[in-house]
Amino acid sequence: MKPTKIKTILIGLGRIASNLEKDPFRKKPCTHMGVLMSPWGKSHFQFVSGFDSNPEVCLEFQNQWKTQSETVFPGSLVENKSLPIDFAIIATPSHTHEMVAKECLQLGIRNLLIEKPVAMSKKGAMAIARLSKAKNAKVWINHERRYHPSYLFVRDELKKGNFGILKSIRASVFTSAKNPGIAFSKFGGGPLLHDGTHALDLIHWLVGKPKLIYAKMERPKKGMIETRAFACFETKQNVEIILDVSGGRDYFQFEIDIHTSSHRIICSNDGFQFFESAPSQLYKGFHSLKSYIPKQFPKPESSNAFLGIYKEIQSVIHGKSNHMEGTLSENIQILESIESIYRH
Structure with a gap:
C-alpha cells in the first residue's frame, strides 16, 4: 500500500x-x-x-x-x-x-x-x-x-582514503557589505552565525568537532557585530583548519579548500575542482598538482x-x-x- x-x-x-x-x-x-x-x-x-x-x-x-x-x-x-x-x-x-x-x-x-x-x-x-x-x-x-551529491562524493572518497591523508582545510565565506541582509540586522548575529554556520557544519561533518586555537574578530565599533571572523582550529588527527568569514566583500564566495598528502579538492558555489600529484612538467624530480575529474564524480544533473x-x-x-x-x-x-x- x-x-x-x-x-x-x-x-x-x-x-x-x-x-x-x-x-x-x-x-x-x-x-x-x-x-x-x-x-x-x-x-x-x-x-x-x-x-x-x-x-x-x-x-x-x-x-x-x-x-x-x-x-x-x-x-x-x-x-x-x-x-x-x-x-x-x-x-x-x-x-x-x-x-x-x-x-x-x-x-x-x-x-x-x-x-x-x-x-x-x-x-x-x-x-x-x-x-x-x-x-x-x-x-x-x-x-x-550535507545532501549535495558532490559534497557527499568528496566526503566518501576522503573516508575511503582515495584522496590520501587529510592535512588541512581552509573554509571561506565571503559576502557583500553592500547587500548584507539579516546578518547585519538589529536582531543580532553577524556573518559568522548566519553564513559561517554552513562552513562550520561542513567542517564538523568532515572531521568532527575541532579545537579552537586562535580567533580574531573585526568590528567597526565596540559592541557592534563583526564584519569579519577569522579562526584557526585543529583536530585530534592534527588536521589544521582555517575559517575566514567576512561581510566586507563586493562579491559572494563559499569555498572549502581541502589539502591532503596527494590531492587538493576545492568545493565551492562556483563548482568543484580536483588536483592530484603527478610528475612535474616544470621542475625535474618534483611532483606538481595536475587537474583531473574523478570517474565517479556526480554529473551536474544529479546535484540537488x-x-x-x-x-x-x-x-x-x-x-x-x-x-x-x-x-x-x-x-x-x-x-x-x-x-x-x-x-x-
Whole structure:
C-alpha cells in the first residue's frame, strides 16, 4: 500500500521558503515550497497551509503558487491552527526559530525542519532539544550541502582514503557589505552565525568537532557585530583548519579548500575542482598538482541538495530509515564552536 502523504505546513513564506525559486540561475527546486510543489514532492507531501507575519508576503506567495486563499494565513500558527499536521517547516528569521519551534512542539507536531541556524545561541538550541525529547519529536536543521551529491562524493572518497591523508582545510565565506541582509540586522548575529554556520557544519561533518586555537574578530565599533571572523582550529588527527568569514566583500564566495598528502579538492558555489600529484612538467624530480575529474564524480544533473534532505525526512517519517543528518546535537556543537570564536 502506498504511504499516506505527509501533511505539511510552511511557516515563513519569504526567501528560502519560496522567493528563490524565481532565480533563473539556480538549479530547481531550490526552496522548501519548490520541493513541495515538485512532481516528487507532490507525491509524498501534502501542503496544508502557510503562515507569515507579513500580509503582503502572504499575497505574493499565494499568487506565485496559485494556492487557495484559505491555505495562507497572515499571522502565527497558534492564531490559525490547522491540525492534525505531520511535519512543519520553519523558514522564519533566525531570531524567531526557537520561539516558533517551541510553538510547533507544544501543538503536538512531531517532525520539524528548521532553517539554519537552529537558534541564536547554544542555550536556545538546547531548549529546543529538551522540548523535542519530551515530545518525542524529530528535528532536522537545513544545512543542505550535507545532501549535495558532490559534497557527499568528496566526503566518501576522503573516508575511503582515495584522496590520501587529510592535512588541512581552509573554509571561506565571503559576502557583500553592500547587500548584507539579516546578518547585519538589529536582531543580532553577524556573518559568522548566519553564513559561517554552513562552513562550520561542513567542517564538523568532515572531521568532527575541532579545537579552537586562535580567533580574531573585526568590528567597526565596540559592541557592534563583526564584519569579519577569522579562526584557526585543529583536530585530534592534527588536521589544521582555517575559517575566514567576512561581510566586507563586493562579491559572494563559499569555498572549502581541502589539502591532503596527494590531492587538493576545492568545493565551492562556483563548482568543484580536483588536483592530484603527478610528475612535474616544470621542475625535474618534483611532483606538481595536475587537474583531473574523478570517474565517479556526480554529473551536474544529479546535484540537488534540497531533494536530498526531503527524501531523508520522508523516509524517516514513514519508518523506512532511522538515519538523520544535521541533528540537533550536531548543531549544538556547531553553536559551541561559533560561541568559542566570539569569546576568544
